[in-house]
Amino acid sequence: MKSGALVDLIQVGVPKGKQLARAGVVVAVAALLTGATSDNSGYPTGFRNWEHLHSGVILEGSPAYQGFGGLHETYGNAVAMRGYPKGQYSNGAMFVFDVHNVAIAKGSIEPTKRRQVDVMIKTAGAWKFYEFKGDSHTERSITVAQGEAQCAACHNGAPKDHVFRTDDQAPSMP
Numbered sequence: 692m693k694s695g696a697l698v699d700l701i702q703v704g705v706p707k708g709k710q711l712a713r714a715g716v717v718v719a720v721a722a723l724l725t726g727a728t729s730d731n732s733g734y735p736t737g738f739r740n741w742e743h744l745h746s747g748v749i750l751e752g753s754p755a756y757q758g759f760g761g762l763h764e765t766y767g768n769a770v771a772m773r774g775y776p777k778g779q780y781s782n783g784a785m786f787v788f789d790v791h792n793v794a795i796a797k798g799s800i801e802p803t804k805r806r807q808v809d810v811m812i813k814t815a816g817a818w819k820f821y822e823f824k825g826d827s828h829t830e831r832s833i834t835v836a837q838g839e840a841q842c843a844a845c846h847n848g849a850p851k852d853h854v855f856r857t858d859d860q861a862p863s864m865p
């Protein structure tokens with residue numbers, strides 16, 4: 692169901708003079724449908740409750756170490772997960788690449804502080820890329836223009852609609 696249609700359903704029967712309450716409901720429903728957040732910065736609030744798709748560790752020696760070294764975990768919101776089987780994504784789809792530094796000692800690898808939160812969100816038919824520093828919900832490491840240039844340049848080469856992770860890489864359910 693399109694979000695507009697659901698919003699229309701909700702608006703039926705709302706008496707005049709309850710505009711504010713109605714606006715609140717509409718915002719909440721829109722957030723539910725898109726998995727988006729009320730955080731205006733674009734921070735993907737609550738992403739740890741999304742679908743978890745992958746974990747991996749990038750150590751020194753990898754060409755990706757400088758930008759993405761540490762433990763990374765990939766999450767997709769509800770809209771993203773609907774598109775994931777085919778690799779075709781609607782507006783509102785979001786992926787998060789959550790990166791923690793790691794401590795390596797005595798044969799074990801433990802995550803330490805969060806290094807960054809990389810975000811892809813599809814809006815108006817195109818992906819936007821953001822990177823938030825550490826645990827900050829507002830401080831970005833790259834500008835929107837840099838995101839378009841650097842992140843998108845590499846993600847253009849991803850197998851399905853700019854997304855590297857694909858359903859067929861995921862371990863099959865028992």
Ligand code: HEC
Binds near residue numbers: 853856
């Ligand atoms: C040089 C290539 C490269 C660059 C530059 C790059 N990425 Fe990625 N990104 C990848 C690869 C490869 C993966 C998949 C890693 C995996 O699943 O193990 C990935 C995964 C992701 C994911 C999870 C969804 C997916 O595609 O699997 C997000 C979100 C993401 N990157 C955001 C960003 C952001 C934001 C930037 C810019 C700050 C960025 N990336 C820059 C290569 C790149």
